[in-house]
Amino acid sequence: EAQVTQNPRYLITVTGKKLTVTCSQNMNHEYMSWYRQDPGLGLRQIYYSMNVEVTDKGDVPEGYKVSRKEKRNFPLILESPSPNQTSLYFCASMLRGQVFNQPQHFGDGTRLSIL
Amino acid sequence: ILNVEQSPQSLHVQEGDSTNFTCSFPSSNFYALHWYRWETAKSPEALFVMTLNGDEKKKGRISATLNTKEGYSYLYIKGSQPEDSATYLCAFTNTGNQFYFGTGTSLTVIP
Numbered sequence: 001e002a003q004v005t006q007n008p009r010y011l012i013t014v015t016g017k018k019l020t021v022t023c024s025q026n027m028n029h030e031y032m033s034w035y036r037q038d039p040g041l042g043l044r045q046i047y048y049s050m051n052v053e054v055t056d057k058g059d060v061p062e063g064y065k066v067s068r069k070e071k072r073n074f075p076l077i078l079e080s081p082s083p084n085q086t087s088l089y090f091c092a093s094m095l096r097g098q099v100f101n102q103p104q105h106f107g108d109g110t111r112l113s114i115l
Numbered sequence: 116i117l118n119v120e121q122s123p124q125s126l127h128v129q130e131g132d133s134t135n136f137t138c139s140f141p142s143s144n145f146y147a148l149h150w151y152r153w154e155t156a157k158s159p160e161a162l163f164v165m166t167l168n169g170d171e172k173k174k175g176r177i178s179a180t181l182n183t184k185e186g187y188s189y190l191y192i193k194g195s196q197p198e199d200s201a202t203y204l205c206a207f208t209n210t211g212n213q214f215y216f217g218t219g220t221s222l223t224v225i226p
Contacts, residue, residue, distance in 0.1 A: 042216035103161030
C-alpha cells in the first residue's frame with residue numbers, strides 16, 4: 001500500500017530534550033515536506049526537500065532541522081524543543097520529475113507536546 | 116509569506132443541500148492550486164490539483180473552478196451527504212515547491 005509513515009504518532013516530552021520525528025514514504029517520490037498545524041492557522045511549511053541531499057526552508061524553519069540522505073526518508077529534528085513547538089506535525093510527499101502538478105500525500109500526523 | 120484565505124470559516128448545511136466555498140490567493144506568479152479534504156483524526160487527502168485559468172475539475176459530487184487572473188477558486192458540493200463533513204483546505208504554490216495553505220472551511224452536513 002502506498003503510504004507516508006510518521007513515527008511517533010504522539011509524544012509528550014520536556015523542554016530541551018532532543019527528539020526526532022521520522023517520516024518514510026514508499027512511493028519513490030522526489031519531493032517531501034514537513035508542516036505544522038496550529039489552531040486558527042493553516043498548515044505552515046517548515047522545510048521541504050526536492051530530492052536527496054536538497055533541502056530548503058519553508059515559512060517556519062526556526063528551531064527545526066531536517067536531512068534527506070535517502071529518497072524515502074525525511075526526518076524532522078528538534079535539537080532543543082521548546083513549548084512553542086507543541087503542535088500537530090504532518091509529513092507529506094509528492095511525485096515530481098517528468099510528472100508535474102501532482103498532489104501531496106500526507107502522513108497520519110504526529111502530535112507533539114513539549115512541557 | 117503569501118496570504119491564502121478561505122471563506123466561510125465554517126458551514127452547516129442540511130443533507131441534500133448544495134454548497135460552495137472560496138479560496139483566495141495572490142493573482143501574480145501562479146503555479147498551482149491544490150484542494151484537500153481533511154477529516155478529523157485523519158490525514159488530508161487530495162481532491163484536485165488545478166493549474167490553468169478556467170480549469171474545472173470534478174470528482175463525483177464535488178467540483179472546483181479556478182480563476183488565476185482574479186485569484187480565486189471555488190469548491191462546490193452537490194447534494195451534500197453526512198460523509199462530506201470535513202475541513203476543506205486549499206493550498207497555493209507559486210513555484211511548485213513552497214506551499215501556502217488557507218485555514219480551511221469546516222463543513223458539517225446535518226442528516
